[in-house]
Amino acid sequence: MKLFPSNTIAWYTAKMFTVRAAAFLIGLIVILESLDLLGESGKILAAAGNGESELWTYVSLRIPQLVQLFLPFSVLLATLVTLATLNQNSEVVIFKAAGISAHQILAPLFAAAFVIAVGNFVFNERVTTRATQTLKTWQDNGYRKVALQKKPIAESWVRGGDDLFRALTVTGVGPATLLRGVTIYDREDNKLVRVVMADTARPDGDGWNLTAARVFDVARGTLTPSPALHFATPVVPRQFTTTSINPAWIPLWDLWPQIAEQRAAGKPVDNLLVAAWHKISGPLSTILMPLLGAVAAFGLARSGRLFVRAVIGMFLGFAFFVADNFMLAMGNFGTVPPLMAAWAPFLLFLLIGEAVLIRTEE
Numbered sequence: 001m002k003l004f005p006s007n008t009i010a011w012y013t014a015k016m017f018t019v020r021a022a023a024f025l026i027g028l029i030v031i032l033e034s035l036d037l038l039g040e041s042g043k044i045l046a047a048a049g050n051g052e053s054e055l056w057t058y059v060s061l062r063i064p065q066l067v068q069l070f071l072p073f074s075v076l077l078a079t080l081v082t083l084a085t086l087n088q089n090s091e092v093v094i095f096k097a098a099g100i101s102a103h104q105i106l107a108p109l110f111a112a113a114f115v116i117a118v119g120n121f122v123f124n125e126r127v128t129t130r131a132t133q134t135l136k137t138w139q140d141n142g143y144r145k146v147a148l149q150k151k152p153i154a155e156s157w158v159r160g161g162d163d164l165f166r167a168l169t170v171t172g173v174g175p176a177t178l179l180r181g182v183t184i185y186d187r188e189d190n191k192l193v194r195v196v197m198a199d200t201a202r203p204d205g206d207g208w209n210l211t212a213a214r215v216f217d218v219a220r221g222t223l224t225p226s227p228a229l230h231f232a233t234p235v236v237p238r239q240f241t242t243t244s245i246n247p248a249w250i251p252l253w254d255l256w257p258q259i260a261e262q263r264a265a266g267k268p269v270d271n272l273l274v275a276a277w278h279k280i281s282g283p284l285s286t287i288l289m290p291l292l293g294a295v296a297a298f299g300l301a302r303s304g305r306l307f308v309r310a311v312i313g314m315f316l317g318f319a320f321f322v323a324d325n326f327m328l329a330m331g332n333f334g335t336v337p338p339l340m341a342a343w344a345p346f347l348l349f350l351l352i353g354e355a356v357l358i359r360t361e362e
Helices: 007-046 052-088 091-097 102-140 252-264 270-292 306-333 338-361
Strands: 153-160 163-171 178-188 191-204 207-217 222-232
Touching: 007 052, 007 102, 052 091, 052 102, 052 270, 052 306, 091 102, 102 270, 102 338, 178 207, 191 222, 252 270, 270 306, 270 338, 306 338
Parallel strands: none
Antiparallel strands: 153 163, 163 178, 178 191, 191 207, 207 222
């Protein structure tokens, strides 16, 4: 009834699995990065002042993205090779003859995959997010060394309570936020009471200080100019400056508060929720790989069906990646709820893998 009946066997299989996963990951990164660098090196060197150091800078920024993308594939391939090797050498038969069940044979692989998943999550949120943002900014600037200045945000709409804010341009962040061409639709009980127009607006305490304001009273039909006006509202500057959020650039612990602000502003957040949940379910998909590839471990090797079993395991693994990307697309389109889009493939293939393993081996 122990999870690891033999510590020696557990360490032996976990070490074999981990070494192969690292080897596959390194091999895939070397090959894919070499091909990618061949295509991008011309663009990098075309920018004035760029040389060999910029090529290595590109490699250092691109590798975290490749690790995030291909780590689950590496774990799947490592699972198939490890289990097929154990089966080919009749070690699985020895394990089962010693009274070790199929789940206990796979338990060390699950434990190693869980450690890999946690490391992958931390690496993605700490390293990959920063590298992705830096690389995208560099590419948008034509791989030039001069930093590209941030353009002002244009045509921003924000909701605060019943009020609607419209700003033609937004510059600055935090207390230094400056809105130009401001129009405020002041509503009470979903009825328009007045329209406040101003040349500029700056945050101040519980509201905004407006300059060169004009107040149109809907009930009276009068327009009253006001050189300076304080408009109290729950709208905060960050609701304007976070109008465009790229989840790939933001760690999960910073993404959740920004999603809450977007929702408070009345903006759609389904695609952000899908990305946030997938930041958890994506790394955890590595835990599924030993289960989906387990079919390669069992069955007699001399029956001649070992290759077929390995192909079936590979098919299950790649079917998961196809289903995962399909559900992500459906979630981004708003066809399915965000939670389902991120977790449905994981739960579905967890049940499929368990059903196959219990039906055939347990």
